Amino acid sequence: MQGEEFDLEQMEQETEEMLKVRFLTEENATFSRTEGGFVSLTVGEEVYSRVHVVRMFPFTDPQHYISIRTPEERSREIGIIEDIGKLNKDTRNMLEEQMNLRYFTPIIQKIISIKEEYGYAYFDVLTDRGACRFTIHMGGSSIVHLSDTRILISDIDENRFEIPDVDQLTAGERKKLDLFL
Amino acid sequence: MERIKLPKKVLSMLQGHGIEPEHILKISATDMTTECEYADGFVILTASKLVILLSAPELNVVRHFKGCSFKDELEMEKDKDWAIKVYELSSIQKIEVERQVACGILVAQIQEQTFRLTAFSNLYKKKMHELVRTFEHLSEPKPDFLKEEKEEKEEYCPNCGRMYPNPDRKICPKCMDRGSIFLRIMKYFRPYTGKMIVMLLCYIATAALNLVWPYLSGTILYDRVLAKNEKFLSKLGLGGGKFITALVLVIGMMLLAKLTIVAFSILQGVFTAKIVAQVVCDMKKDIFKAMGQLSISFFKSRQTGNLMTRVLSDADRITGFFIDGAPSLLISAFTMFSTVVVMFTIRWQMALVACLLLPISLAISFYLRPRLFSLFGRRHRAERSVNSQVNDNLTGARVVKAFGQERREITRFSRNNSKLKNAELSIVKFNNYFAALYTTTQELTNIIIWIIGVTFLMKDGSMPVGLLITFVGYVGQLAGPMNFLARVFHWWSNSMNSAQRMFEILDAVPEVVEAESPLPLKEPHGEIELKNITFGYEANKPILKDISVHIPEGSMLGIVGRSGAGKTTLVNLISRMYDPQEGAIFLDGKNIKELSFHDLRRNVAMVSQETYIFMGTVEENIKYARPSATKAEVIRAAVLASAHEFILRMPDGYDTKIGSSGRELSGGERQRISIARAILANPKILILDEATASVDTETERAIQTSLNYLVRGRTTISIAHRLSTLKDADFLIVIDNGEITERGTHKQLEEQRGTYYKLMELQKKALAMKGLE
Numbered sequence: 001m002q003g004e005e006f007d008l009e010q011m012e013q014e015t016e017e018m019l020k021v022r023f024l025t026e027e028n029a030t031f032s033r034t035e036g037g038f039v040s041l042t043v044g045e046e047v048y049s050r051v052h053v054v055r056m057f058p059f060t061d062p063q064h065y066i067s068i069r070t071p072e073e074r075s076r077e078i079g080i081i082e083d084i085g086k087l088n089k090d091t092r093n094m095l096e097e098q099m100n101l102r103y104f105t106p107i108i109q110k111i112i113s114i115k116e117e118y119g120y121a122y123f124d125v126l127t128d129r130g131a132c133r134f135t136i137h138m139g140g141s142s143i144v145h146l147s148d149t150r151i152l153i154s155d156i157d158e159n160r161f162e163i164p165d166v167d168q169l170t171a172g173e174r175k176k177l178d179l180f181l
Numbered sequence: 182m183e184r185i186k187l188p189k190k191v192l193s194m195l196q197g198h199g200i201e202p203e204h205i206l207k208i209s210a211t212d213m214t215t216e217c218e219y220a221d222g223f224v225i226l227t228a229s230k231l232v233i234l235l236s237a238p239e240l241n242v243v244r245h246f247k248g249c250s251f252k253d254e255l256e257m258e259k260d261k262d263w264a265i266k267v268y269e270l271s272s273i274q275k276i277e278v279e280r281q282v283a284c285g286i287l288v289a290q291i292q293e294q295t296f297r298l299t300a301f302s303n304l305y306k307k308k309m310h311e312l313v314r315t316f317e318h319l320s321e322p323k324p325d326f327l328k329e330e331k332e333e334k335e336e337y338c339p340n341c342g343r344m345y346p347n348p349d350r351k352i353c354p355k356c357m358d359r360g361s362i363f364l365r366i367m368k369y370f371r372p373y374t375g376k377m378i379v380m381l382l383c384y385i386a387t388a389a390l391n392l393v394w395p396y397l398s399g400t401i402l403y404d405r406v407l408a409k410n411e412k413f414l415s416k417l418g419l420g421g422g423k424f425i426t427a428l429v430l431v432i433g434m435m436l437l438a439k440l441t442i443v444a445f446s447i448l449q450g451v452f453t454a455k456i457v458a459q460v461v462c463d464m465k466k467d468i469f470k471a472m473g474q475l476s477i478s479f480f481k482s483r484q485t486g487n488l489m490t491r492v493l494s495d496a497d498r499i500t501g502f503f504i505d506g507a508p509s510l511l512i513s514a515f516t517m518f519s520t521v522v523v524m525f526t527i528r529w530q531m532a533l534v535a536c537l538l539l540p541i542s543l544a545i546s547f548y549l550r551p552r553l554f555s556l557f558g559r560r561h562r563a564e565r566s567v568n569s570q571v572n573d574n575l576t577g578a579r580v581v582k583a584f585g586q587e588r589r590e591i592t593r594f595s596r597n598n599s600k601l602k603n604a605e606l607s608i609v610k611f612n613n614y615f616a617a618l619y620t621t622t623q624e625l626t627n628i629i630i631w632i633i634g635v636t637f638l639m640k641d642g643s644m645p646v647g648l649l650i651t652f653v654g655y656v657g658q659l660a661g662p663m664n665f666l667a668r669v670f671h672w673w674s675n676s677m678n679s680a681q682r683m684f685e686i687l688d689a690v691p692e693v694v695e696a697e698s699p700l701p702l703k704e705p706h707g708e709i710e711l712k713n714i715t716f717g718y719e720a721n722k723p724i725l726k727d728i729s730v731h732i733p734e735g736s737m738l739g740i741v742g743r744s745g746a747g748k749t750t751l752v753n754l755i756s757r758m759y760d761p762q763e764g765a766i767f768l769d770g771k772n773i774k775e776l777s778f779h780d781l782r783r784n785v786a787m788v789s790q791e792t793y794i795f796m797g798t799v800e801e802n803i804k805y806a807r808p809s810a811t812k813a814e815v816i817r818a819a820v821l822a823s824a825h826e827f828i829l830r831m832p833d834g835y836d837t838k839i840g841s842s843g844r845e846l847s848g849g850e851r852q853r854i855s856i857a858r859a860i861l862a863n864p865k866i867l868i869l870d871e872a873t874a875s876v877d878t879e880t881e882r883a884i885q886t887s888l889n890y891l892v893r894g895r896t897t898i899s900i901a902h903r904l905s906t907l908k909d910a911d912f913l914i915v916i917d918n919g920e921i922t923e924r925g926t927h928k929q930l931e932e933q934r935g936t937y938y939k940l941m942e943l944q945k946k947a948l949a950m951k952g953l954e
Contacts (some may be wrong), residue, residue, distance in 0.1 A: 036288075036296035037215055050295050058282070071295075073918075100217050101300055104284045116678065122249060128238040129219050135248025138682075157247045157303035160283035178555050181562070 024068060025181035029093050039094055041068060041078065053098040056080075059146050061173060083163065105160040106132060106151075111173040121179070123153070127161065134159065140147075142181045151180070191223065191234055191263060198267050200227055203659040207315040209308035211235070212244065213284060213300040221261070222751045224287060224299060226312055228319065231268040231276070233298050236261045246304050266298075277315050278309050279751040285309060362680050366499060369463055373456045381508055382454070383449035388512045390442050392487055392519055395654025397435050401762050403647025404433050457500050464496040464678050468686055476692040477758045478718070495679035502676035510669050513662035520655050520662075527652050528644065531633050538626040539663060542619055547617050554952055556608045563601040570597055623660060655912030675881070693760050699777035705769050705784050706734040707865040707896035709755065713725070713764035716754060724750050725761070726919045737897040741937060746916045749789075752868045756785045769867075786862045788888075789870035792855040796840035800829055802854055806862035814861060821890055822857035824850070849880035856887055867892060873906060904941055913937065 007180045022043075030042045034050060040046045050077060056065040066081040084092055106127035116138065124133050134155040136142040144152040151163040166174060166181065175180070187195075192202060204227040211222040211233075218238030225232040274290040285306055287298040301309060330668070370377060405413040406427050414420070414427055442603050446889055521677075524532035571720045574581060574590055581590055632651060638645035709732040716722040732738045739746045754761055756774060757819045773781055786806065803818060804810050815835065820827040827850055829839045837844055839854075846854070852872065858869065872888065873881040885906065892899075892909070908927070915923040915936050925936045930937040 027700075033255040034294065036291075036294050038295060038297065050890050096217075101284070102215050102281045103215070104281065120248060129217070129244075131243040133243060134244065134246035148386060153302075155248075157306065158283060159246055159303045167863065169677075175551070175555065178558060181558070 007041055022079040024081050026091070029068075029079065031094055033094055038071075041100055042078060047079070049077060053095050053102065055099060058103055058148075059152075062099075066099075100164065107151075108161050108163045111169065111176050113175045114179070115128045116179065120156075123155075123161075125161070132161070134161065151177075183574070187223065187225075190261075192283075194234070195225070195262060196266055198230070198232070198265070198532075200225070200230060200232065203229065206319075207312045209301075209305055209312045211299045211301040211305055211309075212285075213302055214238055215286070215297050217300070219302075222263075222299060222339065224312060226307070226315055228730075229270050229272060231270060231298075233268075235299065236265045246302070268298075270316075270319070270678070276313055278313055280304070281304075287313075288787065300304070329889055349384065357570050361678060362684065365684065366503060366680055369460050369500075370456070370503065373459065375865050376452050380449050380452040380504075383445045383613065384508050384512050384843055385515075387442050387445045387449070388938040390438055390445075390518065392523070394435075394438060395651045396441075397431070397438060399649070399651025400645075400647040401431055404579070404645040405647070408645065409606055426835075441724060453504050457504050460500045460504070461496045464500070464683065465800060466939055468493065468683060471687045471891075473687065474691055475689055476754075495683050498679040499676050499683065502672055505535070506669060506672050507940050509880045510666060513665045513669075517666070520659050524652065524655050526638070527648060530636075530650060531826055533843075534633060535626070535630055535659070537600055538629060539656070539659055541666055542622040542626065542660070543663050545618055545622060546615075546664060549618075549933055550668075550671075553608075553611060553615065556604070556611055560604040560608055562596065562599070563604045567594070567597045567601050568657075570594055574615065578700075590613065593765060606648070627653065627656065641642070691770060693757055695778050697776045700771055700775045702768070702771070702776050702780040702784070705865050707784070708732065708734040709768075709866065709896060710767040711754075711899075713766065714751075714754065714761045714766065715762040716750065716759065716761035717757075726756075726920050727764075727936040728916075728919075728921055729764075730914060730924075731897065735894060735896055736911040737892060738911060739898060739907035739913040740898065740900045740916060740918035741904065741913060741940065743906070747919045749870055751916070752870055752900065753900055755868065756787065783862075784862035784865045785868065786859040786866070787870060788855055788859050788872045790853075790870075790872065792851040794840045794846065794851055794854065798836050798838055799831075800835040800853065802839060803857045803861055806858050810861050815857075818857040818861040818889075819853075821860050821889045822853045824853035824857050827853070839954050849877065849884070851882075852884060853887070854892065856884065860891055867893060867895045867897045869897065869901075871900055873903070904937075904944055 024043065027042060032042075033050075034040050036050075038050045039053065041051045048070065050071045052069040053071055053073050054067045055062050056067055060061070063084050064082060066084055068078045068081065069075040070078060081087065081095075082128075084095060085096070101177050106129040107127045108137050110123040111123075112126065114124070121136050121138055122133065125131070125138065137151060138153050142154050142156075146152055148170035149165060149166045153161045154162070155161070163169070163177075166177065169177070187202075187208070195201075205225055206228060207226040209224045211224055212219055214220050214235060216238070217241075217495060219242075220238045222233065222235035225234070260454065268289065268291070272291055276287060276289045279286045281300075284300055284302050286300050287309055289296050290300050318386070350885065399411075404410065406424060409424055414423065416564040417427060417430065419426055439853065446897065494910075521536065534652050570590075570593065575592075580675050581587060631649075634644055634649040634652060638646065638649060639680060709730075711730045713727055714725055715723050716725045728751065732737065750759075753759055755766060760774065768776065768781070768784075799819075800812070800815055803815050803824075812835075817913045818824065819828055819835075827836070828835060832846065839846055851945070856872070869888065869892075873884050889909070899910060907913060911929075912924065912926050913930060914921050915930070923933060923937055925929055925933070931941070
């Protein structure tokens, strides 16, 4: 019954690997753009035709601890980039492009109006991506306070919008937002 | 089916590529470039081509997301430049929607490479998924595909053209008739019509007496009695000179008037309190009843506790307005109107001045009040964070102590606490400022009126003292109703919002609906068949894919799979916590959708790792599924569940209070109580969902023995990580990624040498290691 022994060993090896943290640096990893608009990775012998770029701390530390993962549904971590600022500019841009799309969140710069009607609130705002009107469900978890002054808003389709600093808004705008603060 | 209208320019571009409108199978709009800018675009699928059209990014256009847009706005002719990309379907192996954190990407596999076709906001997520399904249907036709298409919902309000925020509940927040909400609430008051009338009469009487009061205390007292008016005496039928008697009489009348006012307001208060308490109670009962009928998914999708407490306090708010606000509104309007009329008849010049000056204090209150509300809001939030921290520390006291973090928690607390103090201080500060300003303006108004009045009095004596006092009395009476009217609109809209939230719960349509005339199910055999089940919590993300299993009467099915594979979801479908999107489940050959909830759930019992103990005694908890059980039956069930011994070790035995406010039980103890519950329920079908996962080996053995008794004569479905638990299963299935990957008896699966075999070897080895220790 040699097959069975081999099987087990391999499984244990896999488990062991799962417990390892591998840091990716410019020396051991090479990223490049793919024809399809994604990013590929070569680490030593391993070649990944496409990887996912995922932040571990998307709100509190977006530039550090970036997990590079395989793209399938049950994805596996290939390695971690400790500080994206330490990579060369080209690689950094490449990875940031991927993350920008992944974490796409327009920043609200100006609140034009907020109307509450029967369980929904209608927002009319100006974002860094242009003017947006969206609807949120009241009383749910549509408004998340990331800090005392930072707010993440999810509309009924779970599109996200962010107010990075409530104190930067005018008094009039804050008043409109008062209901949610 | 609703169709997206394509701009003419797009149509002609398509024609340039040989695509006529009738070739189009599916269109989805799209709204983002892969560089994260908003743009307009379309993804168009025909039988042979996939076309992506995208405009240049636009910053100066307003984006309308779900719930905000109007139908006509979407259909606007879009005259812009489009970049077009045409893919031949023959070159595409697969298209797929890849979900991002807050948007999506449409990707295609072309010659073993993955390409990003377009990005889109979640607004078009559903349409994109439909497009992907249409594409899949082209390569691999599915029989019930057309049925899916038909289910598309009209998503716009027919009245104003606005998109429904929630297409399942066709209520347009904008057009929802406030009048109809009002009438619906009035229904709650109908049983108390008599009491309401008494209450209203009290209000009217008080208002009328209040109107008479200044006349009595001013004109009559000063100008008739104290001014020694003989005519007045004869009117009263008193002889000449009997002014003392007249004074006593008038004072007696004044006293009587005041007493009557007080009596009426007490009476009105009592009736109000009675009606409020009853209506609030009725409303809460309805809300709770509606909650019970809602499907599990409702509770999963919302922050339940938050929502419920809010709705329950809403009941108070609604009733408060209806019983207090609405009558006061009527009375205030009446008082104000009649007072103003009386004032003008007394002396129009002074009335005019009063009517011009009074609104000033009103304006001050109107202008400053919102600021006060926002300060109140701040205090409320500060209060909440202090409370939640205290709560957090109480429940987590052990962790705080274990890590020696008391000092940090104290710092955190004092920070929150001083925030609360500051909020409190600013309220007091503002309140003083507000009150000072308000009373000063009011006093000033009064002084000005006095001055004018006195001028009249001194100049030609046309204004007797009593009349002046009467007049000032009326002015004073005007302030209250005016203030009320300034406030009432805020109150009204608040209570209407509360009412709307309440009706949202009352009107919520359960996703799992009981059959209208259910088939009878007397003594089921317990044969279960699952036919082609597909299910996902979100429509586009199936957790279970095309599952078919047959479980004969009295047999035991074991389900194996990693966590998250869909095992628990599968058993939840059997007790109809959810309904599958495709396929059906049969019990004794009857579709479970046609059975009544009561019959179905009485015959299906679940013992899961998530045991819930209700507030109450041990006995009540065991009897939960069958409250009519006798004490002897409860004891028997507890013995069989190996719970009897530990129950008796507690000083109060079966009467021990357990649950959230009672004695804490260990995981194994809770588990045994829930097994006793299942034994007592005596179901035909038993579901064991990791029933022994959270207990130690010894307890597991005890529970296992009880379970072995429990499964006898029943159809059992058992989910377990530890394969040893499943050794009695008649046959097993292995679920991976929502699909059945292996099925058969122990022996067959062992011989297959697949996942099951691997798991078994692994666990054997783990057990061997334990033996060595």
